Amino acid sequence: MSIEMTLHRTRVTSAERSHADKLATRDPRAEPSLVRIAIIALAIAFLSIFVVLPLIVVFAEAFGKGLLAYLSALSDPEALSAIHLTLLVAVVSVGTNLAFGLAAAWAITKFDFPGKTILITLIDLPFSVSPVISGLVFVLLFGAQGFFGSWMQSHDLHILFAFPGMALATIFVTFPFVARALIPLMQEQGTQEEEAAISLGASGLQTFFRVTLPNIKWGVLYGVLLCNARAMGEFGAVSVVSGHVRGETNTMPLLVEILYNEYQMVASFAIASLLAMLALITLVAKTVLERQIDEDLPHDH
């Protein structure tokens, strides 16, 4: 019976679709073809100038002196150190924000508590603050004249102009991503499956790992992906706290700027090309993940 019904449904939809096609030709909302072509051409031109062209320039400059020059630029110790540092910062901040984002999204969507709206607003704060300000906050906190400055100096702790400061600034800038990816998804899914799990005797941890996490795994990956892209690409906040010690506290985006200012075009654009590739991969992965998340949303109404 169910097969019959499915067949029937498909037939109806295809009939509807062809009907819709016929209607489309005299759709009162459809623009004249000339206008349509003009609008599409404008969009393509805009995209080409602002997205495609810069991308081509990056790769053209990077490979301008041949593949060998490109590879040697990337294997330069300064470049390797920047890549290493960038990956380290990304791992630390993505890891931290994964834990934070999961906890925040879980708390916000599965429980009611006072101050919930304030928490939601606070999560969005880094999006509305200039990255430079985000960096400066840490200078004010941990700098020599800063709030914790003298205490830190007396205990010989180095946060500013060192790895911990850069990680902190990146964590701050990227913390909305995981939570933001999960909150709408978890809100849509509701709490019924968790309630069912608990009434079947599952503990809180069992419920989380067996029911909640599998339902949101694509959303988690999506958040991690965007968080990672931002963590690796962050310039402003990291620039303020890095101190630009060559070979030590330069991340890839910072190194790109330094090399560019020193007219080392191939080296600068070689690093930039890595960041551009990261962006492209992120874009593709994002599209794939969005499709998966859509399947996890409840459709059975």
Added chain:
Amino acid sequence: MTIEARGVVKSFGAFKALDGVDLKVANGELLALLGPSGSGKTTLLRIIAGLEWPDAGEILFDGENALDRGARERHVGFVFQHYALFRHMSVFENVAFGLRVQPRSIRKSEAEIRARVKELLDLVQLDWLANRYPNQLSGGQRQRIALARALAIEPRILLLDEPFGALDAKVRKELRQWLRTLHHEIHVTSIFVTHDQEEALEVAHRVVVMDKGRIEQVGSPSDVYDSPATAFVHGFIGESIMLPVEVAGGSVHLNGRPLDLAVDGAATGASTLFVRRHDMVIGPAGSGTLDGAITHVRSFGPVQRAEIALAEGAATIEIDAPRDRELRIGDRVGLKPRQYRIFAG
């Protein structure tokens, strides 16, 4: 297992969902909580399951305080209105879930779990769906899987929230009979929530009618249908004609005209006369009857339904009459209730 609620109160902000509910459920009983939406029936069910906590009052299972224990320890099978099947698990894993999350000390072996799940899927007659996923099932199939999943933990109580609410009329009818038969087989104390009176009257041993967080009446299906305790129950269950009447000096008046009805203890003053549609007998217009003219007649099934405009514009009512007598539009008739009740207000 017996269930008892004592003085249960629950508010959500300013909204009082339960306003002092007392209820006893006998062992092995199949009970329906019936009421309009917002009457508190689902809240009561969730409090019994431990998914919600009362602001005041007690819940007792076999005389023991159940509020000491969380939902996890209560051993209650709960079937959710929208089934809440685990969407990323196969039907088999859904049913097995309650067995797999048991503490290691009492957990069954894999072979035992498989056998038990198979047994449950056989019970709900859906063993052939074991490898499907919830989104590949029809509504009725999901409902039965949700029930099998709840039964897997051998619950002491089975609670069902609007078990047939999201299904179409035909499937609903089939599942109703099926649930009654199933309950007869497994004999677990069961409570189900519904807003559909037909469902409650047809399936349950006893019906609890609720309104605005209070219990209006508890009784067998025939009790609540034939002798409604309150105006709300009369209006909510079965199709009733309601007419505003005045009780004065031992007689009942409609628009100032006396009716030939006994008052039997109804309070004096403004009241409401309740009559079932099929309890109105059509006769000649005369003194003491409800007089009016037929304005519309429709015949279907075993009855004909006549719309009658009562004299002096008191009201227009619909009655069900047997088909042995031909009714014509424009006929003047007198109606006499065979059975009726008068409630104050």
